[in-house]
Amino acid sequence: MLEDEDLLLALLNSTPVVAGSPTDELAGASGVEFAARYGGTGSPAELEHLRRMRECLQDAVRGCNDALSRLSTVLGDGALVPRVTPQGLRWEVRAPEDERLAFRVALAWSRVIQEFPGRLRPCANNECNLFLIDRSRPGTAKWCSMAVCGNRMKARTHAGRQRAAAERP
Template sequence: MAEVDDEELLLAVLNSSPVVDGRPTDLLHGPEAAKLSRTLGGCGSEQEHARLRQVRDTLQRLIREDSTETDGLLPALERVSLRPSVSVTGVAWELAAPPDDELAARVVLAWSHVITELPGRLRACANEECNLYLVDHSRPGTARWCSMAVCGNRMKARTHARRRRVEK
């Protein structure tokens, strides 16, 4: 089983509704959903996709809109438990969940881990036309864009063009 605090999984699910060519898309809906969920370690069922969409949409509202509504996360955790596994190296906790719920539960646990261990570092891209998210691992904690090469450059170019228009 993958680590419960799986940051890559969290970002993959948060970033599964990108804006492509100016239009919102949903990678957890339609024929691509099964492929994505299997790539992430899920079973690929429609119930799993629905659960992932609910978790994703709730987390996006929590992050982007500064919402406090967490009820959308509860269904992903209702049939889940953590089981201890004891060895000479200590206690490890393993997630026990029905196949349709496991991936969504891992996403919720990863979100909880990130906001606890890196408070304020999980954020939406500063480009309002983008619907992607990032975990800021920079030392000063000032990362603003999902990608400097894409959104960072676009935003800097817009700012530069705006300044030039004002100067004229």
């Protein structure tokens, strides 16, 4: 797993559709917990940056045209600075504290799309708001989870086929 890949997926997947309507896991206490889980403070400003970053990256993964220009605005003046360690250089994020977590998400996104081109994608279920990183060898994974969307969509296709067969004269 690449650095912060779990953070990236967790943020992209923090607007799940529950009982037919989109929800926001960055809202309220769950937002503070979310930030804390990844080393953030959970301050309102930090959550706001995360929310803006999430919107840009969700749109970018969905192929929305202006997402990348919005992303550079959200990134602001954040930078990576070298720290010399006995193991070599370590790159640390230099950005205002409230923006650091969002910046790390953008870095993770960049790593994933460079290491696994085309493998970060939205779930193929239109009613699902989640994303996946396809690590399968053939690169044909379509669903955020086989257990949820995969089975549901397969059942639907199967039901559709049976119906079509039944309607055939």
